[in-house]
Amino acid sequence: MIDLSHYVITYPLSVDTLWKLKKLGMGMIGYCVNRNCDHFGEIDLDRLMEKLGPEFRFVGDKTIARSLKCPVCGHKGGDVKLRANTGPSK
Numbered sequence: 001m002i003d004l005s006h007y008v009i010t011y012p013l014s015v016d017t018l019w020k021l022k023k024l025g026m027g028m029i030g031y032c033v034n035r036n037c038d039h040f041g042e043i044d045l046d047r048l049m050e051k052l053g054p055e056f057r058f059v060g061d062k063t064i065a066r067s068l069k070c071p072v073c074g075h076k077g078g079d080v081k082l083r084a085n086t087g088p089s090k
């Protein structure tokens with residue numbers, strides 16, 4: 001687990017890096033693009049940050065989508081969508 005305690009959200013807010021997603025309680029959903037499968041699931045942000053770094057800018061990025069592999073059908077590559085913070089507010 002990467003320690004994000006020294007990362008601070010500043011305003012105006014632009015959610016463009018992985019650590020901001022994590023801090024804001026948001027997430028990423030990966031969608032399988034195999035139309036016969038349509039599997040989707042939450043992407044592990046901690047694992048992504050370990051691989052790409054917390055400062056990785058996902059805006060306009062295709063690296064994450066390309067590196068997705070569907071755990072159901074094994075299809076490589078997918079779509080990435082952001083998930084809003086749906087958890088209880090602190």
Ligand SMILES: [Zn+2]
Nearest residue numbers: 032037070073
């Ligand atoms: Zn699939």
